[in-house]
Amino acid sequence: DGGITQSPKYLFRKEGQNVTLSCEQNLNHDAMYWYRQDPGQGLRLIYYSQIVNDFQKGDIAEGYSVSREKKESFPLTVTSAQKNPTAFYLCASTAGQGGNEQFFGPGTRLTVL
């Protein structure tokens, strides 16, 4: 289903806990992205990576961290420093950079209890 997977689909976290969202792709894409989507809003970029072992902050990186140790994997950690983490998180990948189709994963819905 598009070659990009996210897990888990639903995630519940207690306040003060860190949690890691998984994103894997088998499309051989160089670039990967993490977006946050809140109800009735567009996509806001958290972090992106255009190559292994390199990543850049997006518009709302505070309280989040990422790693890109393998081309196929781009996990996102939501830390306790993120003040309002309840949201729908989408991972995406694209061939090359910039002006190419972004393929999205199915998303992870994170709820902080």
Add this chain to the structure above:
Amino acid sequence: GENVEQHPSTLSVQEGDSAVIKCTYSDSASNYFPWYKQELGKRPQLIIDIRSNVGEKKDQRIAVTLNKTAKHFSLHITETQPEDSAVYFCAVLGMDSNYQLIWGAGTKLIIKP
């Protein structure tokens, strides 16, 4: 930086009628303009895109027009069907945001039977 505005936020049309969604952008150097469709609870998927060297692109019932002078582009859906009900997002490749997509806030399209 690049700014993308999308209108309307909600659009309700009778089945069989046409729907038009418009996006404006600020950076005249932008050269890639995709449209994504997101059904309820699903991942966004690319439905059509256009590059700055053409003014119009059509794919069956869907078309996109680009006016570079006025810095706006529009999505046109003809002969709307119930399965067209979704949220539609425009995006612009931001030249001064390290070639990342800048997203509109989305338009919820409702097809009335």
